[in-house]
Amino acid sequence: MKENNKKKNIVVIILSVLLVITLIIGGYWFYKMKTSKTITVSGTAEVQITNQISSYSVTVEKHDKDKSKAVEAATLGSQTVVDAAKSFGIEPKDILTQSLNVYQREDPYYENGVTKYKSGDWYASYTVDITLRDLTKSDELTAALVKVENSTMWGPNLRVDDQAINEAEILSKAIEDAKNKAEKLAIGSGKKLGEVISIVETGSYNSYPMLKTMDSAGGAGGSGFSVEPGSTTVSKSVTVTFRLK
Structure with missing residues (x-):
């Protein structure tokens, strides 16, 4: 009986430790998401x-x-x-x-x-x-x-x-235009430009x-x-x- 109780206690301890670790990791990523900064800019390109x-x-x-x-x-x-x-x-x-x-x-x-x-x-x-x-x-x-x-x-x-x-080429130029704008804004705010989070095509003319x-x-x-x-x-x-x- 004592042996069974001992095993149960060990399982409870392990599960408790795993739960604490999960909460710590989840809290860390939640904090990172809340405190992370992003910048959204538009870019355009045109060709004749x-x-x-x-x-x-x-x-x-x-x-x-x-x-x-x-x-x-x-x-x-x-x-x-x-x-x-x-x-x-x-x-x-x-x-x-x-x-x-x-x-x-x-x-x-x-x-x-x-x-x-x-x-x-x-x-x-x-x-x-x-x-x-x-x-x-x-x-x-x-x-x-x-x-x-x-x-x-x-x-x-x-x-x-x-x-x-060549739509792909024009889109690439538009993205590059957006990146150039973002880099200038990032430097102006004392930050560095990180990875791209999302790209949305907003217009074609x-x-x-x-x-x-x-x-x-x-x-x-x-x-x-x-x-x-x-x-x-x-x-x-x-x-x-x-x-x-």
């Missing part, structure tokens, strides 16, 4: 990338007293645009037909000094989006597209090829050129429009938290 892609939107509009005839004419007109693009060498994946719009115009007239409205012609329009991946051929493509009657062309919408954007309008009924005279590619600004932002030592 030459545009490689241009897109154009061609809208064909037709009207007729008969609704079905207006829609049929607009459909044929949009097909003319598609055929012109394909004949030029644009791949089907870079041609998108969309935005069918059909409405009946209300024509104003005066009666006894009062403005009234009566139903007029039906109008139908179709829009075709075309992507050009060789900017040196812009003048040739637009020359072919402006020949389509009763159409309006928007473009060029210049942009970079996504595959040309691409700055594109503005669109222009090219009307086939305007002064183009059937000639095309050349394009200066320019560049797109690609920027990324991060928020980084460092530990201070």
Whole structure:
């Protein structure tokens, strides 16, 4: 009996010691966490990338007293645009037909000094989006597209090829920018910069050129429009938290 009690006492002592050690270690780490200092800063980086892609939107509009005839004419007109693009060498994946719009115009007239409205012609329009991946051929493509009657062309919408954007490199530069800021702040507070605790990407921005309008009924005279590619600004932002030592 005495031997059993002795063993039980030893077990209790061991468990008590382990509990005390656990409490001491836990308290130490809790104290370290409470007293540790961190600093959170933002970093940004941007690069200029030459545009490689241009897109154009061609809208064909037709009207007729008969609704079905207006829609049929607009459909044929949009097909003319598609055929012109394909004949030029644009791949089907870079041609998108969309935005069918059909409405009946209300024509104003005066009666006894009062403005009234009566139903007029039906109008139908179709829009075709075309992507050009060789900017040196812009003048040739637009020359072919402006020949389509009763159409309006928007473009060029210049942009970079996504595959040309090295996102990892831009993010690395943004993180380096954050680190440089953090080091200056740490030195100013009499501390040293420690390890990174967290990194969060907070923003991504691409700055594109503005669109222009090219009307086939305007002064183009059937000639095309050349394009200066320019560049797109690609920027990324991060928020980084460092530990201070």
